[in-house]
Amino acid sequence: METFDHLRSPHGFVLFTLLATISKGLACEAPSSPQCFRRNEEESVYICEWGFDTNESDVTFDLYFHDIIGSVSKFMNLKKNRTEIIEEKLTVGYKIDFWVDARAGNSSCTSPRRSGVLVDSVKYDAPQNISVFWSGNNLSLSWLAAEEHPALAEVWFRQYEHPTESWEKRLINTTDEASMYKVIVVNLLKNSAYQIQIRHQSMKAKNSLWSSWSPVIIVPAELEHKPEVSSKIKFVSHTRQVTLTWKSAPRAATLSGVKYRLNDTQSSRGCPCKKKSRETSTNSYTFYVSYSAVNITVIARNAAGESPQAIIQVPAASAADLKICDKSLLNKTIKKRTCLEFYELQDADLKPESVMTLTARKQKKEKQKINKTMKDFTRYLYFEHRCDDGKPQKVKMCLFYKKEGVPNKEPKDFAVVAETQNSASLSWKGISHEHLRGFLTHYNLCSVKISSQDGKKECFNVSASATKHHLKGLTPGTKYNISLAGVTQAGEGPLATQTITTSPEKPINVWLSFGLLLAFFLLSTCCTVVLKRIKSKIFPPVPIPVIQDFTPRPPESEQEMWERKEEVHELTLHQIVSEQKSVSEETSSFRREWVDRTDERSEAERTDSTRSDDERSSLDSAGQMLRRTQMTEPERVENELAMLIYKNGLVFDEKSESPNQSDC
Numbered sequence: 001m002e003t004f005d006h007l008r009s010p011h012g013f014v015l016f017t018l019l020a021t022i023s024k025g026l027a028c029e030a031p032s033s034p035q036c037f038r039r040n041e042e043e044s045v046y047i048c049e050w051g052f053d054t055n056e057s058d059v060t061f062d063l064y065f066h067d068i069i070g071s072v073s074k075f076m077n078l079k080k081n082r083t084e085i086i087e088e089k090l091t092v093g094y095k096i097d098f099w100v101d102a103r104a105g106n107s108s109c110t111s112p113r114r115s116g117v118l119v120d121s122v123k124y125d126a127p128q129n130i131s132v133f134w135s136g137n138n139l140s141l142s143w144l145a146a147e148e149h150p151a152l153a154e155v156w157f158r159q160y161e162h163p164t165e166s167w168e169k170r171l172i173n174t175t176d177e178a179s180m181y182k183v184i185v186v187n188l189l190k191n192s193a194y195q196i197q198i199r200h201q202s203m204k205a206k207n208s209l210w211s212s213w214s215p216v217i218i219v220p221a222e223l224e225h226k227p228e229v230s231s232k233i234k235f236v237s238h239t240r241q242v243t244l245t246w247k248s249a250p251r252a253a254t255l256s257g258v259k260y261r262l263n264d265t266q267s268s269r270g271c272p273c274k275k276k277s278r279e280t281s282t283n284s285y286t287f288y289v290s291y292s293a294v295n296i297t298v299i300a301r302n303a304a305g306e307s308p309q310a311i312i313q314v315p316a317a318s319a320a321d322l323k324i325c326d327k328s329l330l331n332k333t334i335k336k337r338t339c340l341e342f343y344e345l346q347d348a349d350l351k352p353e354s355v356m357t358l359t360a361r362k363q364k365k366e367k368q369k370i371n372k373t374m375k376d377f378t379r380y381l382y383f384e385h386r387c388d389d390g391k392p393q394k395v396k397m398c399l400f401y402k403k404e405g406v407p408n409k410e411p412k413d414f415a416v417v418a419e420t421q422n423s424a425s426l427s428w429k430g431i432s433h434e435h436l437r438g439f440l441t442h443y444n445l446c447s448v449k450i451s452s453q454d455g456k457k458e459c460f461n462v463s464a465s466a467t468k469h470h471l472k473g474l475t476p477g478t479k480y481n482i483s484l485a486g487v488t489q490a491g492e493g494p495l496a497t498q499t500i501t502t503s504p505e506k507p508i509n510v511w512l513s514f515g516l517l518l519a520f521f522l523l524s525t526c527c528t529v530v531l532k533r534i535k536s537k538i539f540p541p542v543p544i545p546v547i548q549d550f551t552p553r554p555p556e557s558e559q560e561m562w563e564r565k566e567e568v569h570e571l572t573l574h575q576i577v578s579e580q581k582s583v584s585e586e587t588s589s590f591r592r593e594w595v596d597r598t599d600e601r602s603e604a605e606r607t608d609s610t611r612s613d614d615e616r617s618s619l620d621s622a623g624q625m626l627r628r629t630q631m632t633e634p635e636r637v638e639n640e641l642a643m644l645i646y647k648n649g650l651v652f653d654e655k656s657e658s659p660n661q662s663d664c
């Protein structure tokens, strides 16, 4: 006992160690002093472990516990540098010394001694199942809790892109909930990937030991954006093949791998095929959907979380020429792997607002429920799907009314325009589905004369797809009521009415008279042209005499005028002398000439073309003289009268002289 006490002093311990090493030879290096602890406060199993480096293959260890009373517990021939010992075999409540002997070949060496109260020592296992999650620039880390008390965690991290940088270190108290320890490392960069390692220790135990480090884990950057998905839809034998492709996420976010998860509203309802988990690490995926509307979501997922979801809305397959369903549809027994859908249609776009699904299982109950909830006079899009080889197949697609009613609205924008005296053009817009309340079989178009006594109503059917009509066979000049109503199996809806009056009948055909007028005009035009041609051949063109003096141009200067006229006057004088004419005679002759020329100027043809130029110029100058000489009033009146009479006679003469002008 004394020896032991002595040996336990630090001095003696060193001595003991030295003795041990020396006595057993120098061939081995001493193991580190052992650590003995529990995994957590609840454990009754103690773990002892120590470090030992050797190249020897055949090493055995002996573990010694030496308590205060002096009793020694030995655990011999241990093959590993770690062992588990149950509580019962140890003294745990008191201070105790322990050490380990390592034996390799013929040599043996002893570790330094350690002392302590075993029950106080707790060392957790290294953090396991670490999950990471970005929330903004804070990184949340969680792992399996070692026990029900919070722990102290040490987190080391550095950016993945800079692996040579030293670790940043943070000590953080964990929160513990649902047997997970959780810490939040704030102010990182969510766009970067990180390397992280964690260790933790108990905050409750008197002697708490740091756990081993967790393995270094890679935290990828956050998947900030939803995948950019493009879709292609192909109709393949009563099913639709959907191929989705998307772009890869940034590298920092895909470092530790990324998966894309696809979901669709059809298979999640199990109609008609069972829900499948669709996950891929590639950038495209092909699968099948039925003809009914479907929403597909794509989510990218990496170790640090999920991206927002991309939603692809695939509308129901085009249903332009859908037939009305057989009424007995709901009474049919639904076969296995078949499922029915009733989409309530609120508007023309076949946008499903609510859907009722009917599958083979529990069909009796479901049918009753559908019968109860399904509304009368409401249009449903009916689908019958079957799951065939994992692909949803269309069996039937039609429009369904639980009960049809008559339309409760008239056709919209009904317009009637009288086109001719016996026809009218009609146009309108269809009645929307919610007002149709049934399947439109046709329109009923009626016309009734208001003005006449008999007032007989004439009706006929117009195709349900028509939006205009040409109404023929009306009586001219009559007032009509024209009405249009939508008709379903249940009957006729309200009327849209318009009143028109056809234009009255005209005595002469307008077109005929117009035609005649046109013909006359053409004929006269041609005659004129022909005549002009003939004339120019028979009568060569006569140059038009100079008539500038007759223009009402005011003289620029009195002087200039006199000078000019003087010249002409000289020429004229000879003529006057030779012909011996009186001024009045000359004036008359001039007047005649002037009137003639004025009347016939455009024609430029006169029978007096034989007259000499000299003669004409003499007349001209006579005229000038006349104008310049101030005549007395009676003289002027006399001349005027003479001229008028003469002129009339001349016109008359000319008319009789040239009969060829009016033969056209």
Ligand SMILES: *[C@@H]1O[C@H](CO)[C@@H](O)[C@H](O)[C@H]1NC(C)=O
Residues within 6 Å of the ligand: 105, 106
């Ligand atoms: C160990 O001892 C045996 C005899 O006891 C001897 O034959 C052997 O050589 C020794 N080995 C070493 C490595 O000393």
Ligand SMILES: *[C@@H]1O[C@H](CO)[C@@H](O)[C@H](O)[C@H]1NC(C)=O
Residues within 6 Å of the ligand: 128, 129, 144
């Ligand atoms: C922890 O991870 C291991 C594999 O790493 C797994 O087998 C185990 O089920 C996980 N435990 C929990 C609670 O997630």
Ligand SMILES: *[C@@H]1O[C@H](CO)[C@@H](O)[C@H](O)[C@H]1NC(C)=O
Residues within 6 Å of the ligand: 135, 136, 137, 138, 186, 187
């Ligand atoms: C990140 O942590 C800081 C400090 O705790 C906090 O103020 C901030 O709101 C957190 N950000 C997010 C997005 O959780």
Ligand SMILES: *[C@@H]1O[C@H](CO)[C@@H](O)[C@H](O)[C@H]1NC(C)=O
Residues within 6 Å of the ligand: 171, 172, 173
């Ligand atoms: C952890 O919590 C304890 C008290 O519960 C406190 O004394 C200690 O400072 C905290 N440590 C850290 C790193 O917050």
Ligand SMILES: *[C@@H]1O[C@H](CO)[C@@H](O)[C@H](O)[C@H]1NC(C)=O
Residues within 6 Å of the ligand: 265, 293, 294, 295, 313, 352
């Ligand atoms: C698809 O999503 C849109 C918008 O969230 C929704 O209005 C529509 O009803 C959905 N369609 C189906 C078939 O689930």
Ligand SMILES: *[C@@H]1O[C@H](CO)[C@@H](O)[C@H](O)[C@H]1NC(C)=O
Residues within 6 Å of the ligand: 448, 449, 450, 455, 481, 497, 498, 499
């Ligand atoms: C014509 O229509 C008007 C109202 O639009 C109605 O009052 C009248 O009775 C109708 N006449 C006939 C002959 O139907």
Ligand SMILES: *[C@@H]1O[C@H](CO)[C@@H](O)[C@H](O)[C@H]1NC(C)=O
Residues within 6 Å of the ligand: 441, 442, 459, 460, 461
């Ligand atoms: C219009 O069609 C219905 C059913 O298609 C028919 O019963 C009715 O006799 C038709 N009316 C006329 C005027 O053709």
